[in-house]
Amino acid sequence: MFPRLKNSWGALLLSLLAAEAGATQLIEHADRGHVSVNISASETNRLAIEGRRIANVVPSVKGVLAGQKDEGLGAYYFTLANAAPNQGSVTLFVSDDKGVTYKLILLPRPMAGEEIIIRPPGDKTASAGRATADGRAASYQRRIKDLMLAMADEESRAGVEPVAVNREVPLWKEGRLVLLAQYLEGDMVGERYRLNNVSPSSMLLVEQELYRRGVRAVAVEHHTLMQGDSTQIYVVRERKDHE
Template sequence: MFPRSKKSLSAILLLTSLLATEAGATQVVENADRGHVQVNISVNETNRLAIDGRRIANVVPSVKGVLAGQKDEALGAYYFTLASESPNQGTVTVFVSDEKGVTYKLILVPRPVAGEEIIIRPPSEKATPSSRAAADGRTVSYQRRIKDLMLVMADDELKDSVETIQVNKEVPLWKEGRLILVAKYMDGEVVGEKYRLTNVSPSEMLLVEQELYRRGVRAIAVEHHTLMQGDGTDIYIVRERKDNE
């Protein structure tokens, strides 16, 4: 492992959190029912598209023949790749409809990255036009809080700025890795979790963010994605706060 100062590590992790919903292996998409939202996809590998809590009814590209896809009927998700014969080398616009008749608009940006997972968050069924307009302003503040909390977790000098709970509890994961929940950071409607993962197997361990994604997660940052035997890494997760917390 290569030593890094707290300042440089904080900058790296903050940058990762800024991109977590845009260029990470799992991208959570907000407000796609109200306007086009840009997301990254793998130019070569299979990508996965799903709607949080709902099933995909249909996916229609704006240009025919640019995508090759297959629907997972059991889960209501959609797996797709760029069609190899497609002449389109730029972005691809798709219209995604769910089982309740809501249509979402995505602009797919092909990148030379591993397969992406895209999770669309549907609108609240109780939301009114006026409440949705007010939510636009709150969304910016909410995203700012997520980014700030990620920075706090990565820099010990800032940890006193939020309520911090030391946990130091082992969390069952894979037999190849030992995962410790080090601390939780409480900040309004979001919670930060700092983990320490150690590779206890004789083989190299490769981490990808989608393995750590679960419902309610809003940002993920991994310090080192490749771990040799005995190596460890810090993992930072920001998620929604539960009712009982």
């Protein structure tokens, strides 16, 4: 059997960091030098420039990207032409409608499609406004992480009480997924699941495979399950109107 969650904080925190890394990436100072960004190796990614429109996108090596420009929004949607998680980095030169060029180093990862927002150089007033927006984004991410930890550890709940559910959720024939409890917190809902491997083979879990519309974070206690083993799964999603 796997150890209890209290003995698995390292793995859980790594899962939380991975989930947080899946949020929108805000890129600054790419007009001054190369900036590295994570992208999905197999899914479509979105690239945009804050307050401006993309005029041109040129990869350093021809044929590595397959992309399409959104003429209405001035954004750029792209995938890797050779979708492989172990593919090397790709350098990208992006120009905006005001003649500024940005340099990105794309790092393919086995993750869900990413949204990348480039921040152009601006004045101090605009920077102050962005700092306020950054503060709100950081607060939102903090709430997600706090709810995750509240579900994982009874001592850190701080008034967030679970509502028992114990309802089986149809998944796939190799796994039995049960929604154990829900945690309502403002405009978010935390959900704690137990997944049992009921197949004769080992099972490998990846957080990105569990994302759906409205899901903001996923953390998995144990990523590899042998036959008969189980793991806890934690999900934070947007709260629906009727909840």
